[in-house]
Amino acid sequence: MLENARKLVMGRRTARARGRVRLALAASAKLTLAAKLALAAKLALAAPVALAAALAPPAFAQVEQVAEAPLVGPANGSLVIVGGAMTSPEIYERFIELAGGQDAHIVMIPTAGGGEEYDEFYQGLNAWRANGARNLTVLHTTDRAEADTEEFVAPLRSAAGVFLFGGRQWRLVDAYGGTRTEREIRGVLDRGGVIGGSSAGASIQGSYLVRGDTRTNEIMMGDHERGFGYLRNVGIDQHVLRRNRQFDLIEVIEAHPELLGIGLDENTAIVVQGDEFEVIGASYAIIYDNQATTGESGRFYFLAPGDRYDLARREATRPSTTLRSVEGVRKRPWGER
Numbered sequence: 001m002l003e004n005a006r007k008l009v010m011g012r013r014t015a016r017a018r019g020r021v022r023l024a025l026a027a028s029a030k031l032t033l034a035a036k037l038a039l040a041a042k043l044a045l046a047a048p049v050a051l052a053a054a055l056a057p058p059a060f061a062q063v064e065q066v067a068e069a070p071l072v073g074p075a076n077g078s079l080v081i082v083g084g085a086m087t088s089p090e091i092y093e094r095f096i097e098l099a100g101g102q103d104a105h106i107v108m109i110p111t112a113g114g115g116e117e118y119d120e121f122y123q124g125l126n127a128w129r130a131n132g133a134r135n136l137t138v139l140h141t142t143d144r145a146e147a148d149t150e151e152f153v154a155p156l157r158s159a160a161g162v163f164l165f166g167g168r169q170w171r172l173v174d175a176y177g178g179t180r181t182e183r184e185i186r187g188v189l190d191r192g193g194v195i196g197g198s199s200a201g202a203s204i205q206g207s208y209l210v211r212g213d214t215r216t217n218e219i220m221m222g223d224h225e226r227g228f229g230y231l232r233n234v235g236i237d238q239h240v241l242r243r244n245r246q247f248d249l250i251e252v253i254e255a256h257p258e259l260l261g262i263g264l265d266e267n268t269a270i271v272v273q274g275d276e277f278e279v280i281g282a283s284y285a286i287i288y289d290n291q292a293t294t295g296e297s298g299r300f301y302f303l304a305p306g307d308r309y310d311l312a313r314r315e316a317t318r319p320s321t322t323l324r325s326v327e328g329v330r331k332r333p334w335g336e337r
Contacts, residue, residue: 061108071275072232072275073273074274079189079253080196080272084181084266091280094280095163095194098271098320102134105137105159105160107188109167110122111176112164118138120136120138137159144176163201169227171200173212182228201233204227206236210237210252230272234260236262237261239266240264240286246300250300254290260287260289265286267281268283268284268305276308278307278308283305290334292332299334303316304318
């Protein structure tokens with residue numbers, strides 16, 4: 001149908017152009033020789049322009065390109081995922097900026113810490129206030145029935161950001177997994193807000209829950225394995241260099257080769273939008289991809305502050321005058337020689 005319409009428009013434009021040429025030639029019969037020569041020159045220039053216009057595709061034939069949905073990251077909003085011990089003003093400022101500024105409503109969830117009660121005097125809020133956040137609401141319960149009520153989730157409906165504090169990540173699953181609260185937290189992201197978390201609040205953001213065992217945090221694949229899944233097919237570890245954990249995610253990727261492993265050191269964050277993230281803060285992020293090696297058999301590699309990573313293509317880049325690949329990383333499956 002579009003091709004027929006295009007031909008019809010082209011025919012009409014060409015006919016009109018030819019008609020203008022014939023009328024001009026007829027009028028030229030009454031002109032002097034010099035005027036006729038001048039008119040002929042103008043027509044010689046005008047005819048190709050008219051023909052080109054006739055051949056141009058009509059406006060309604062243009063097809064608008066639609067961006068593909070992210071494969072790994074969120075379709076809307078942003079994630080700020082922190083490796084624990086968060087003190088960097090850069091991380092606080094980036095989160096507050098993504099939420100909409102110092103007066104943006106941010107819901108703070110300290111449930112992973114294991115306390116019975118938290119209120120507006122919770123000490124975890126002090127650093128946020130010192131970095132300019134002015135509109136903070138503490139949300140906490142260990143009662144799943146309460147977490148499933150309209151009254152409890154009401155603060156999330158007006159929130160531009162949610163931050164999940166550290167502790168044990170399985171507590172977040174036990175309190176909120178599958179409840180209205182979990183759905184409303186995701187709703188903040190879906191409407192373009194920001195979700196952040198540090199330590200346990202980082203690991204919960206992956207689809208696979210690393211260190212989710214209720215007995216000890218030293219078990220990588222425990223009795224809780226489902227995270228909130230803001231990053232699909234991803235497992236996230238934290239405190240990796242400070243606590244000498246840099247080898248721990250390897251067993252997870254060997255057992256679940258479809259996963260991408262991301263390790264974060266303390267006071268370091270990745271800021272995720274769509275399928276891309278940037279490293280910010282004081283130390284390193286570590287990538288565990290069983291289709292990439294370093295050296296002869298290295299199974300992880302480091303990203304420094306400022307480095308970027310494409311979660312869908314699993315490719316890291318480092319800024320210089322232009323983005324370039326991170327040195328030493330080869331697309332080669334683990335164990336292949």
